[in-house]
Amino acid sequence: MHPSSFRRFRPKTFAATVILSTALAGSGALIAGETPWSRIQTVSVGAPAAIGGPSNGCIVGADALPAVGPGFVSIRRHRNRFYGHPRTVDMVRQLGEAMDRRNGKLIMVGDLAQPRGGRMSSSHVSHQNGLDVDIWMTLADSAATAVRSTPEERDPPSMLGANKLRLNDRWGPDQLFLIKAAAEHPAVDRILVNPGIKRALCQSENNAAWLRKLRPWWGHDAHMHVRLKCPKDSPSCRQQSPVPMSSGCGSELAWWFGLEANSPKKTSAKPAPRPDPPAACRNLIAQF
Numbered sequence: 184m185h186p187s188s189f190r191r192f193r194p195k196t197f198a199a200t201v202i203l204s205t206a207l208a209g210s211g212a213l214i215a216g217e218t219p220w221s222r223i224q225t226v227s228v229g230a231p232a233a234i235g236g237p238s239n240g241c242i243v244g245a246d247a248l249p250a251v252g253p254g255f256v257s258i259r260r261h262r263n264r265f266y267g268h269p270r271t272v273d274m275v276r277q278l279g280e281a282m283d284r285r286n287g288k289l290i291m292v293g294d295l296a297q298p299r300g301g302r303m304s305s306s307h308v309s310h311q312n313g314l315d316v317d318i319w320m321t322l323a324d325s326a327a328t329a330v331r332s333t334p335e336e337r338d339p340p341s342m343l344g345a346n347k348l349r350l351n352d353r354w355g356p357d358q359l360f361l362i363k364a365a366a367e368h369p370a371v372d373r374i375l376v377n378p379g380i381k382r383a384l385c386q387s388e389n390n391a392a393w394l395r396k397l398r399p400w401w402g403h404d405a406h407m408h409v410r411l412k413c414p415k416d417s418p419s420c421r422q423q424s425p426v427p428m429s430s431g432c433g434s435e436l437a438w439w440f441g442l443e444a445n446s447p448k449k450t451s452a453k454p455a456p457r458p459d460p461p462a463a464c465r466n467l468i469a470q471f
């Protein structure tokens with residue numbers, strides 16, 4: 184487990200408690216934090232299909248994102264979390280190609296899913312069914328620089344200033360281009376970003392239709408979490424409830440800056456029990 188990962192993705196209070204408890208709930212031959220899913224080194228061969236939901240699912244027929252390609256570089260490969268549904272991998276490639284055409288820089292791609300998806304030993308509750316990918320908002324000049332500048336213990340920098348209320352000067356037209364391209368991609372269902380980023384874009388982008396796909400969430404001030412819709416080839420994929428049609432720039436966004444969202448929350452002493460994985464997912468790890 185990497186403490187820095189907890190800091191990075193810490194969704195505060197209750198969710199953090201759940202992550203911590205699940206991460207420590209190893210048993211049998213597993214070391215603390217490990218899950219059977221994190222030991223699997225091979226994809227499950229078969230027609231691609233995302234199964235279950237982002238926080239309780241798995242993936243058959245995953246593609247591996249290459250270490251580097253036009254306009255993108257995949258970082259922290261030692262985590263072995265660079266697998267996803269082929270649509271997810273295609274989407275990343277297309278964003279990379281768009282950035283390459285724009286300025287020759289590279290987007291830095293973080294975690295997708297494990298070879299067969301499933302629960303991870305650290306950092307995320309989601310990223311389980313091959314449809315989630317983290318993309319850092321900092322761009323790289325070269326693959327070598329990207330890998331060198333992002334050791335496990337040092338994340339790329341935040342895009343927000345003090346108190347996470349305003350964009351800082353690391354944010355610029357390239358970041359706007361990247362998040363807009365992701366939001367406008369037809370396969371993308373939603374993008375989790377810090378409320379400070381969403382608010383700034385609500386102000387500068389004047390109710391643009393793509394803003395609705397930006398969903399405010401804790402953290403996510405240095406990277407965006409892009410989630411795809413359930414693909415047609417995946418009948419067992421559990422689609423989240425749809426993103427509202429409005430821009431989400433009004434009262435919903437204001438809540439994040441109010442007292443309720445920012446006061447300390449009570450944490451549950453007992454985390455909610457982890458749901459059983461779908462049966463089709465249990466089959467994928469049966470022999471491990």
Ligand SMILES: [Zn+2]
Pocket residue numbers: 307310315316317407408409
């Ligand atoms: Zn993520």
